[in-house]
Amino acid sequence: MTISLFSGQGSQYTGMGLDLAAADPSLDYIYETASSVLGFDLKKIIAESDAETLSRTIYAQPAIMATSLVCLEAAKKKGYTYEGVAGHSLGEYAAMVAAGMLSLEDGFKVIKARAEAMDKAAQNAEGAMCAVLKISAEEVEKLCEETEGYVVPANYNSTLQTVIAGEKAAVAAAAEAAADKKARAKMLAVASAFHTKLMQPAADEFYEAVKDVKFSEPKCKFFSNVLGAELTDFSDMPALLAKHIVSPVRFTAELAQMQEQGFDTFVEFGPKNVLTGLVKKTLSDVTAKHCENCATLSEVTA
Numbered sequence: 605m606t607i608s609l610f611s612g613q614g615s616q617y618t619g620m621g622l623d624l625a626a627a628d629p630s631l632d633y634i635y636e637t638a639s640s641v642l643g644f645d646l647k648k649i650i651a652e653s654d655a656e657t658l659s660r661t662i663y664a665q666p667a668i669m670a671t672s673l674v675c676l677e678a679a680k681k682k683g684y685t686y687e688g689v690a691g692h693s694l695g696e697y698a699a700m701v702a703a704g705m706l707s708l709e710d711g712f713k714v715i716k717a718r719a720e721a722m723d724k725a726a727q728n729a730e731g732a733m734c735a736v737l738k739i740s741a742e743e744v745e746k747l748c749e750e751t752e753g754y755v756v757p758a759n760y761n762s763t764l765q766t767v768i769a770g771e772k773a774a775v776a777a778a779a780e781a782a783a784d785k786k787a788r789a790k791m792l793a794v795a796s797a798f799h800t801k802l803m804q805p806a807a808d809e810f811y812e813a814v815k816d817v818k819f820s821e822p823k824c825k826f827f828s829n830v831l832g833a834e835l836t837d838f839s840d841m842p843a844l845l846a847k848h849i850v851s852p853v854r855f856t857a858e859l860a861q862m863q864e865q866g867f868d869t870f871v872e873f874g875p876k877n878v879l880t881g882l883v884k885k886t887l888s889d890v891t892a893k894h895c896e897n898c899a900t901l902s903e904v905t906a
Contacts, residue, residue, distance in 0.1 A: 607688040610695030611874025621671035665719040672874035682905035688825035703822035717813035725806035731797025758799040769797035811846035832857030
């Protein structure tokens with residue numbers, strides 16, 4: 605069985621996915637729908653922005669989502685099919701569109717609300733994030749508990765990669781302690797401590813903005829970062845997605861359950877191949893591919 609994965613924030617780069625739209629101009633409807641909702645020319649932002657501008661949450665989130673959906677639609681036109689979807693953080697929103705839970709227009713309305721709320725909260729919260737590699741998630745959890753100040757695991761990415769987040773001083777202290785344990789600690793270029801309680805103002809604002817949006821049941825299996833498992837209760841998606849903003853991303857647990865359910869082909873849609881790498885580091889006896897441009901499209905649909 606095949607599952608489609610969707611990239612998270614931080615993977616953006618100038619010009620991402622635009623060669624696919626150039627090769628098939630009919631894909632422009634995705635950018636046009638996004639731009640209509642967002643109130644700015646998203647395709648132009650992707651094509652012309654420098655790295656610093658594109659990394660701003662209000663641009664990065666819809667830009668990555670649009671790129672992921674352009675990649676997916678290009679693959680579907682060549683016969684690609686899938687039985688499940690999942691995303692990493694931001695990627696869950698492209699996954700919801702891919703699963704038929706949200707229309708394309710509503711998908712961008714929801715991501716606009718999320719990006720604006722998170723951007724505002726990030727400007728008001730002195731937070732940081734750091735990837736800790738080469739030690740287990742359990743060791744990282746213990747390390748956070750022993751560090752003075754607020755720092756917690758935010759992304760469980762693979763068996764040997766956990767992202768921590770929280771107050772800047774606490775994150776720096778935890779990173780130093782990790783280095784003492786022969787782990788590798790890499791600070792991330794993000795605006796604040798996403799997926800922690802520092803984002804609670806964003807979660808509250810986001811919920812108010814999307815509480816009346818219509819979510820449908822998915823047409824395929826949908827896996828949730830909050831649960832680290834397949835989601836089967838879709839009765840209050842606005843509340844779950846608000847919780848998602850302040851909860852850790854349990855991606856490792858999701859991958860394990862996907863494999864248990866029989867998924868053996870993992871295809872990532874969106875810029876770079878971060879999730880593809882995490883799949884390869886976490887699971888054995890599976891196929892992992894990614895699609896971000898014309899060259900990689902042919903590998904996915906061959």
